Amino acid sequence: ETGVTQSPTHLIKTRGQQVTLRCSSQSGHNTVSWYQQALGQGPQFIFQYYREEENGRGNFPPRFSGLQFPNYSSELNVNALELDDSALYLCASSLVALDTEAFFGQGTRLTVV
Amino acid sequence: KQEVTQIPAALSVPEGENLVLNCSFTDSAIYNLQWFRQDPGKGLTSLLLIQSSQREQTSGRLNASLDKSSGRSTLYIAASQPGDSATYLCAVRDAGNNRKLIWGLGTSLAVNP
Numbered sequence: 752e753t754g755v756t757q758s759p760t761h762l763i764k765t766r767g768q769q770v771t772l773r774c775s776s777q778s779g780h781n782t783v784s785w786y787q788q789a790l791g792q793g794p795q796f797i798f799q800y801y802r803e804e805e806n807g808r809g810n811f812p813p814r815f816s817g818l819q820f821p822n823y824s825s826e827l828n829v830n831a832l833e834l835d836d837s838a839l840y841l842c843a844s845s846l847v848a849l850d851t852e853a854f855f856g857q858g859t860r861l862t863v864v
Numbered sequence: 865k866q867e868v869t870q871i872p873a874a875l876s877v878p879e880g881e882n883l884v885l886n887c888s889f890t891d892s893a894i895y896n897l898q899w900f901r902q903d904p905g906k907g908l909t910s911l912l913l914i915q916s917s918q919r920e921q922t923s924g925r926l927n928a929s930l931d932k933s934s935g936r937s938t939l940y941i942a943a944s945q946p947g948d949s950a951t952y953l954c955a956v957r958d959a960g961n962n963r964k965l966i967w968g969l970g971t972s973l974a975v976n977p
Contacts, residue, residue: 757907784964793868793953793967794908807964841907843965853898853955853965857907 757856772827776844783825786841837863866891866958870968883941887954895957902951944975
């Protein structure tokens with residue numbers, strides 16, 4: 752049990768819709784990262800938030816956006832969903848120090864039809 | 865550009881064998897390397913974290929080594945059990961590149977009773 756909680760666990764959306772995924776980070780962790788994992792692939796970095804500011808972004812279009820709240824929980828928003836957005840979305844929390852361990856939630860399985 | 869490769873892609877062994885999973889990375893400028901376990905359709909469980917200044921870490925039947933200069937890490941699993949069946953992923957925290965985790969594609973392990 753990592754203390755990182757994601758909701759919902761599964762979600763089905765229609766192409767063109769918008770979705771919000773949520774993550775509660777482990778107590779004391781101030782950094783949240785989001786990853787997309789397609790079937791059979793390794794996770795791909797979407798972005799990272801530290802103290803409510805985005806401080807790193809991967810190669811994802813602007814329709815992928817996020818928020819971090821004062822309690823360090825986070826949201827991932829995806830607009831104008833495409834079929835290729837179907838994946839497991841993983842949230843990781845850690846301390847800002849780069850030598851600390853990242854802990855992951857169980858993921859949200861998003862299916863776009 | 866940092867790239868992470870894991871060999872083999874899949875492995876099937878009888879129960880009780882000792883195993884070695886390999887991870888290689890192209891750029892030695894890393895902060896740390898982390899090994900994870902992923903069960904089908906599930907999130908990531910952190911197994912071991914090795915800092916760039918360390919050579920190895922041990923947890924129970926697991927031992928991970930790191931040779932940063934040659935860009936290699938191995939995960940050694942002693943006396944494998946059917947419950948070890950999962951996909952094992954390694955990730956490096958890149959010193960450049962937004963300091964994000966860069967992932968391999970994983971080794972899918974099946975331990976047969």
